[in-house]
Amino acid sequence: MRLAPSFPVRRPLPTMPVPASAPLSHALATAIAASAIDSAMDAIITIDDEQRVVLFNAAAEAMFGWSRTEVVGAPLSVLIPQRFHGSHAVAVGHFGAAGPTRRRMAQDRIVTGQRRCGEEFPIDASISHLTHEGRRYFTVILRDVTLRLRAIEDLTRSRAETKALAAAAQDALEHEKRRIARELHDELGQSLTMLTMDVAWCKAHLPAGYAAVSAHFARMEDLLKTTVAATRRIASDLRPLMLDDLGLAPALEWLVETMAQRSGIECTLHMDEAALDLPQMHSTALFRIVQEALTNIAKHARATEATVEIARDADRLRIVVRDNGVGFDAAGPRKPASFGLLGLRERVSLLRGEVCIDSTDRGTRVAIDLPLPRDDDAAPEHAGAGAATPVKPIPREAP
Numbered sequence: 001m002r003l004a005p006s007f008p009v010r011r012p013l014p015t016m017p018v019p020a021s022a023p024l025s026h027a028l029a030t031a032i033a034a035s036a037i038d039s040a041m042d043a044i045i046t047i048d049d050e051q052r053v054v055l056f057n058a059a060a061e062a063m064f065g066w067s068r069t070e071v072v073g074a075p076l077s078v079l080i081p082q083r084f085h086g087s088h089a090v091a092v093g094h095f096g097a098a099g100p101t102r103r104r105m106a107q108d109r110i111v112t113g114q115r116r117c118g119e120e121f122p123i124d125a126s127i128s129h130l131t132h133e134g135r136r137y138f139t140v141i142l143r144d145v146t147l148r149l150r151a152i153e154d155l156t157r158s159r160a161e162t163k164a165l166a167a168a169a170q171d172a173l174e175h176e177k178r179r180i181a182r183e184l185h186d187e188l189g190q191s192l193t194m195l196t197m198d199v200a201w202c203k204a205h206l207p208a209g210y211a212a213v214s215a216h217f218a219r220m221e222d223l224l225k226t227t228v229a230a231t232r233r234i235a236s237d238l239r240p241l242m243l244d245d246l247g248l249a250p251a252l253e254w255l256v257e258t259m260a261q262r263s264g265i266e267c268t269l270h271m272d273e274a275a276l277d278l279p280q281m282h283s284t285a286l287f288r289i290v291q292e293a294l295t296n297i298a299k300h301a302r303a304t305e306a307t308v309e310i311a312r313d314a315d316r317l318r319i320v321v322r323d324n325g326v327g328f329d330a331a332g333p334r335k336p337a338s339f340g341l342l343g344l345r346e347r348v349s350l351l352r353g354e355v356c357i358d359s360t361d362r363g364t365r366v367a368i369d370l371p372l373p374r375d376d377d378a379a380p381e382h383a384g385a386g387a388a389t390p391v392k393p394i395p396r397e398a399p
């Protein structure tokens with residue numbers, strides 16, 4: 001019996017079989033090259049050192065609308081819009097003098113061509129050069145990228161529109177939550193309180209001998225108390241009115257305290273209260289961000305401790321929420337029905353900030369860096385479509 005070796009066996013690399021026939025003749029090689037050039041999908045144009053066209057393939061004819069008999073011998077400038085003539089000639093000359101033998105014509109931008117009908121169009125081009133019998137020839141391979149650019153534009157516009165829609169939906173939701181919370185608190189809450197007082201009055205003024213009625217009143221009082229408490233809880237969960245009435249700092253204190261009570265997790269809040277005098281859009285976003293991060297800790301982390309830190313650094317606000325729980329794969333794909341972190345990222349992006357989530361099996365750290373609006377700043381537009389303010393990267397550290 002042969003035993004398989006326990007280490008990888010190095011096999012010799014295969015060698016090229018000895019050619020059966022002689023190398024291509026010059027004439028055959030030239031014919032193959034000419035046929036390849038003419039059947040290429042990309043336009044191929046060669047110009048001489050006076051920038052006159054010497055080769056123009058079939059794809060170039062289709063792209064520019066000129067036939068090769070019309071173009072060969074003509075200056076390259078017929079294929080370029082007038083305003084680029086000077087800069088283009090300089091670029092080609094510079095490339096021929098000092099450049100490598102092959103490169104893209106523009107690393108960071110698309111060049112512009114002009115069809116026979118005068119229509120301009122974007123081109124992705126690469127250029128190479130060779131010297132033959134003392135003369136220099138430049139060959140340019142061109143691809144019409146009109147459709148590609150249009151698709152990128154459409155995608156960019158559609159992303160901006162989706163962002164604007166998400167922002168408007170968030171605004172509307174927040175507005176509706178505020179309205180319902182206010183009505184629950186003011187209308188229903190007040191009526192229930194009045195009712196409690198009335199029941200208390202009836203109970204107090206009940207003549208002796210009505211023990212059964214008195215017991216009913218007592219039960220009604222208990223029920224009313226729990227209903228008032230439930231109404232307050234539902235209203236606060238929708239949107240704590242103190243966020244609008246008293247400001248962000250008391251609202252965050254309430255949030256952290258409530259989370260700690262409900263989850264049994266020891267929650268600590270460190271905040272620079274002076275840093276929290278923010279415009280409403282920012283305070284709502286910050287409140288919802290901390291709320292989502294804490295809800296996630298209560299729902300998923302199996303943590304015993306959680307900390308919320310909010311600090312202001314010049315014109316930036318930094319929020320860090322961390323826990324000592326089981327962690328998760330923060331770089332993994334999103335669960336289909338999970339939208340909390342997505343919404344959190346969206347809120348931060350609308351305020352032109354940055355989110356960084358680090359998670360290990362020792363806990364999770366959600367760090368947010370927000371630029372604060374300057375006094376002369378207009379509120380960021382919904383779409384977040386304005387120029388993004390560059391954001392300092394958030395330094396990574398262990399959760």
Ligand SMILES: Nc1ncnc2c1ncn2[C@@H]1O[C@H](COP(=O)(O)OP(=O)(O)OP(=O)(O)O)[C@@H](O)[C@H]1O
Pocket residue numbers: 296297299300301302323325326327328335337338339340341342364
């Ligand atoms: N602090 C955390 N500790 C452990 N796992 C977390 C933590 N935060 C998020 N996760 C994981 O990331 C997933 C996505 O969170 P996300 O908030 O987006 O959705 P969700 O909480 O599942 O649902 P919802 O849409 O109600 O927020 C969670 O399901 C959970 O597995």
Ligand SMILES: [Mg+2]
Pocket residue numbers: 292295296339340341
């Ligand atoms: Mg969540």
